[in-house]
Amino acid sequence: MRKQISLLLLLIVAAGFALCLAGAPFGAEGARESRRLVKDNVNYGRRYVSKGLDENRCANIVTSVVLNYRGFDTLGEVTILFIAALGLGAVLYGRRAGASPDEAQRPSLILSTGCRLLFPLIMLVGIYIFIHGHLSPGGGFQGGAVIASGFLLICLGCRKKKLNSVALGAAESLSGLAFVLLALIGLAVGGSFLLNFLPTGKVYALFSGGIIPLIYIAIGVKVGSELSGIIDNLSGEVR
Amino acid sequence: MAEASYPLGDRLRSFLYMLGISFLVWLALTASLQAQELLVGAGVCLALSLALNTGYIRLGLPPLSAKRIVFFAVYLVVLLWEIIKANFDVAYRVVHPAMPINPGIVVIRTELKSDIAKMVLANSITLTPGTFTLDIIGDKLLIHWINVKAESVEDATRLIGERFERHLRVIFQ
Amino acid sequence: MNFLTSYIHYVGCFALVLIGLYVALVKSNLIKVIIGINLIDTGVNLFLVATGYLGGGTAPIFSKAAEQSQEMVDPVPQALVLTAIVIGVSVLALALALAIKVYDHNGTLDLRKLKGLKW
Amino acid sequence: MVSPILLIAVPLALAFLTPMVGLASKSARRYMPAIAMLFNFIVAMSLLPKALEAPIIVRTAGWAPPLSIHLVAGPLGLLLSSLVALIGLLVAIYGIDxxxxxxxxxxxxxxxxLLVGATGVVLTGDLFNLFVFFEVLCISSYALVAYRGDSAGVEAGMKYLIQGAIGSSLVLIGIGLLYGTVGTLSMADIASSVGSVAGSRLFISLAFMIAGFGVEAAIFPLNAWLPDAHSSAPSSISAVLSGVAIKAGLYAIARVVYTVYGASSILPFLAVLGVVTLLVGEMCAFAQEDIKRLLAFSSIGQMGLILFALALSSATGISGAVFLIISHGLAKALLFLATGYMIYRTGSRDISSLAGMGKRMPIMSLCFTVGAFSLMGLPPFVGFASKFTIVRAVLGTGSTFFITLLAIGLIGTVIEGAYFLRIVQWLYFKPAPEAMPEQTEGRAPLTALVPVGLLAVLIVTIGLLPGIVGRALGPAADDLLDRAAYIQHVMGD
Known part of the structure; x- marks a missing residue:
């Protein structure tokens, strides 16, 4: 019974998709075919590509869109990750993972030595990714994820180590605060939230893009600490 | 973690190692010699090494010397050569219709003391096709061997470990 | 035929959405339902990226070396997807935490046996 | 001048700051939500008079509206965000103890x-940003529903999460389809260019969005999560979920239907859905023995009525809907808050355990009665004024279709009256069982009495003087109805 209803529902949704795509041009490709891109205000993507480099001096247009034109979304997005980390902690509060770290089998020497050797280098790669977020693919979220993978490695490889949850929480809070404050400075200086108030510098240089790299650093730290916190909460006792 | 219990000299060496390695990695990542990149890289590496400098102490990294660097370079070549040889060997066993393999687990002994040296040895053995390090217990390595030629510890050590270990002894001790 | 050639990427991501929807609606294991939700998410993200796709376009990143005259794909959907992925990950993390807790309470993840999760 | 963006930025900053405050002093941390919401309430109220004249457009990153995300702090948005802040403030005070x-x-x-999310939803002028804040709201409510970590709460949270996540994906597909079609995400910009696009594609994206937002708004076939979630959450959370969160879903539907698509042809369908939701909710509520489940089902019923009123497409109808959003928000928050301590006192959620409460917790019971009477639509409480506006609006349309629907809907209201009267009867006219364990920790502290009392006072005051909010309702309705003005305000010159 449930299966039939579900299949019927799927059929309706599928018919909707098919109807939507049939006929008239769709997406950026469709817009190009129908030559609607000529007008600047039809497709904002076009406009960002053509003017974004001059406006923010930020070589990666996606970063420019993520942190400047649509930076407010990113603030919400960071908040959502923050909520997920906190919510996870709230839900699992007071829970102890099956075996305590002492009883767990000691990891092999190969693993623990490798973890120790690699951990700083993983951190470095993560930091590299978010510092260069405005120049190359990647950015705060990706770099943060790499950093968290370093902590995951520690959790897996050196089981005796416990992450310092107070420090993680502090990093999380302070970087979130830094993002909001950077945005608010824009409001105070130029009357517009998230305004790129710093000199934007020369394109392709590391110091370019105004506040964009600074925000990405804050995001990188925040995402890294949040994901690490999630890993920490899932792997051990939650307090 | 009992950070204060480490002697200052160890911490300093660990710090310098971390700084050097991470800066090399940074240079490789950025592939640029612009002043801004170098400056930021130096800052990041310095901060990382200051924050995490105890992490490398237990690895047992030896003091750096020209001889060790040269031997390390030589070692890389040796390792590469062994890998190529072993590749052909395993490929031969796979392609051969009779599949002449004799898999089994053997134990070898090592004279290396420091964690990092043991790890490099274990990983070198793993990287060479046909042998795979399962675990290190004390000074013994548990190895899965695709074609067990010798079952005694001494013979196995000679056949598997010695070709790497004689270089590693120079590098790490 | 023409429909398939010009819309093949959309067909792919909608197929993913539908598979995910099917899994989420029909399967009775909680983890599978969560996987289904994640599949829907992935499908939607692919769909968003596909809306910005231009045949022959490059990634919207300028660099000194790259050919500047080349056309670039639409950066907006990519930015949206970045957000959507993070949202998906957050929901996934929370869902898994809840699943752990559900298991702690009931010792099972079978939806047919969980009274509070029937619908 | 204060910028409306502070309504989002400042509470957000305070939320990020809260863990740091907690490191310094655990007791100070408890006051942080109240401080944030107090700030929001003051700012929203001070901006409201100006917004009644013309919506305040806030640009981010310094670019003119269609280019970057913008907030549109119109009469409706600011009215709702003050409601969010007010309920949020009172519930935050309640939550301290x-x-x-x-x-x-x-x-x-x-x-x-959660409240930041709700504020963002009502203020934003960008479709994707709406989705993002909607997710902020939803994900924090998933977590809060399961906050206690008991079996019922966790399962309710899981159910809510599964349905909510599928709903959000549907919204995102709708947004993607729309972006693929018109190439922009600003609501005003979409509104100005949808006219030139073929109907079927628009209809499907609209259907996806209504279905997606409908999950959060608990419209009839999509409301399975609500009774569990609202009844299993801690009472303070139930109060904001019922009082604020579901309204955000409804607001999103209204904004999308009216402003973005201008789809008046779909409104009769929504009206029917609303009446069905109303009947289903009220009938289920009637059958409940668990007080919190009863209140949750009653919320579904009221949401149906609001949806019905929103679908009237007349200025009076929408003002009635907004008025009902306000009155239901206040009353339902009050009921859940009062129930919270009654449950602490008796240790049970059965309606029968409320016997004799009128003597044991006189203030709570009195306030509960005020809230219940207001929901039933008795004068002189605010519920009466709002429901009366809706009835007037329906009669004003003069269409038999709507009048028939209203007649059906009134049955629901009668049922509602019946079950609330039953509870009041238990409160006052049933003797308390003899050997009642007197639980001292169930005694309501001042932090509970003040918000509950204030809510009751507000319900009576606004009921007696509907003019207090009445002045803002007309512009709020125009905010939704007048697309051309909205587009013109946002896009400028």
């Missing part, structure tokens, strides 16, 4: 962020 167990530190932050 009410929440006793669990991860208290995380509760405070999640609670603030």
């Amino acid at each position: 009410y929440i006793r167990e669990g991860a208290r530190a995380r509760y405070d932050v999640l609670y603030t962020l």
Whole structure:
């Protein structure tokens, strides 16, 4: 019974998709075919590509869109990750993972030595990714994820180590605060939230893009600490 | 973690190692010699090494010397050569219709003391096709061997470990 | 035929959405339902990226070396997807935490046996 | 001048700051949500008079509206965000002592962020940004529903999460389809260019969005999660979920239907859905023995009525809907808050356990009665004024279709009257059982009495003087109805 209803529902949704795509041009490709891109205000993507480099001096247009034109979304997005980390902690509060770290089998020497050797280098790669977020693919979220993978490695490889949850929480809070404050400075200086108030510098240089790299650093730290916190909460006792 | 219990000299060496390695990695990542990149890289590496400098102490990294660097370079070549040889060997066993393999687990002994040296040895053995390090217990390595030629510890050590270990002894001790 | 050639990427991501929807609606294991939700998410993200796709376009990143005259794909959907992925990950993390807790309470993840999760 | 963006930025900053405050002083942390919401309430109220004249457009990153995300702090948005802040403030005060167990530190932050999400939803002028804040709201409520970590709460949270996540994906597909079609995400910009696009594609994206937002708004076939979620959550959370969160879903539907698509042809369908939701909700509520489930089902019923009123497409109808959003928000928050301590006192959620409460907790019971009467639509409470506006609006349309629907809907209201009267009867006219364990920790502290009392006072005051909010309702309705003006305000010159 449930299966039939579900299949019927799927059929309706599928018919909707098919109807939507049939006929008239769709997406950026469709817009190009129908030559609607000529007008600047039809497709904002076009406009960002053509003017974004001059406006923010930020070589990666996606970063420019993520942190400047649509930076407010990113603030919400960071908040959502923050909520997920906190919510996870709230839900699992007071829970102890099956075996305590002492009883767990000691990891092999190969693993623990490798973890120790690699951990700083993983951190470095993560930091590299978010510092260069405005120049190359990647950015705060990706770099943060790499950093968290370093902590995951520690959790897996050196089981005796416990992450310092107070420090993680502090990093999380302070970087979130830094993002909001950077945005608010824009409001105070130029009357517009998230305004790129710093000199934007020369394109392709590391110091370019105004506040964009600074925000990405804050995001990188925040995402890294949040994901690490999630890993920490899932792997051990939650307090 | 009992950070204060480490002697200052160890911490300093660990710090310098971390700084050097991470800066090399940074240079490789950025592939640029612009002043801004170098400056930021130096800052990041310095901060990382200051924050995490105890992490490398237990690895047992030896003091750096020209001889060790040269031997390390030589070692890389040796390792590469062994890998190529072993590749052909395993490929031969796979392609051969009779599949002449004799898999089994053997134990070898090592004279290396420091964690990092043991790890490099274990990983070198793993990287060479046909042998795979399962675990290190004390000074013994548990190895899965695709074609067990010798079952005694001494013979196995000679056949598997010695070709790497004689270089590693120079590098790490 | 023409429909398939010009819309093949959309067909792919909608197929993913539908598979995910099917899994989420029909399967009775909680983890599978969560996987289904994640599949829907992935499908939607692919769909968003596909809306910005231009045949022959490059990634919207300028660099000194790259050919500047080349056309670039639409950066907006990519930015949206970045957000959507993070949202998906957050929901996934929370869902898994809840699943752990559900298991702690009931010792099972079978939806047919969980009274509070029937619908 | 204060910028409306502070309504989002400042509570957000305070939420990020809360864990740091917690490191310094655990008791100070409990006041953070209240501080954030107090700030919001003051700012929203001070901006409201100006917004009644013309919507305040806030640009981000310094670019003119269609280019970057913008907020549109119109009459409707600011009215609703003041409601959010008011309810949020009172519930935050209530929560200072009410929440006793669990991860208290995380509760405070999640609670603030839930309200930030609701504020963002009503203020934003960008479709994708709407989705993002909607998710902020939803994800924090998933977590808060399961906050206590008991079996019922966790399962309710899981159910809510599964349905909510599928709903959000549907919204995102709708947004993607729309972006693929018109190439922009600003609501005003979409509104100005949808006219030139073929109907079927628009209809499907609209259907996806209504279905997606409908999950959060608990419209009839999509409301399975609500009774469990609202009844299993801690009472303070139930109060904001019922009072604020579901309204955000409804607001999103209204905004999308009226402003973005201008789809008046779909409104009769929504009206029917609304009446069905109303009947289903009220009938289920009637059958409940669990007081919190009863209140949750009653919320579904009221949402149906609001949806019905929103679908009237007349200025009076929409003002009635907004008025009902306000009155239901206040009354339902009051009922859940009052129930919270009654449950602490008796240790049971059965309606029968409320016997004799009128003597044991006189103030709570009195306030509960005020809230119940207001929901039933008795004069002189605010519920009467709002429901009366809706009836007037329906009669004003003069269409038999709507009048028939209203007649059906009134049955629901009668049922509602019946079950609320039953509860009041238990409160006052049933003798308390003899050997009642007197639980001292169930005694309501001042932090509970003040918000509940204030809510009751507000319900009576606004009921007697509907003019207090009445002045803002007309512009709020125009905010939704007048697309051309909206587009013109946002896009400028």
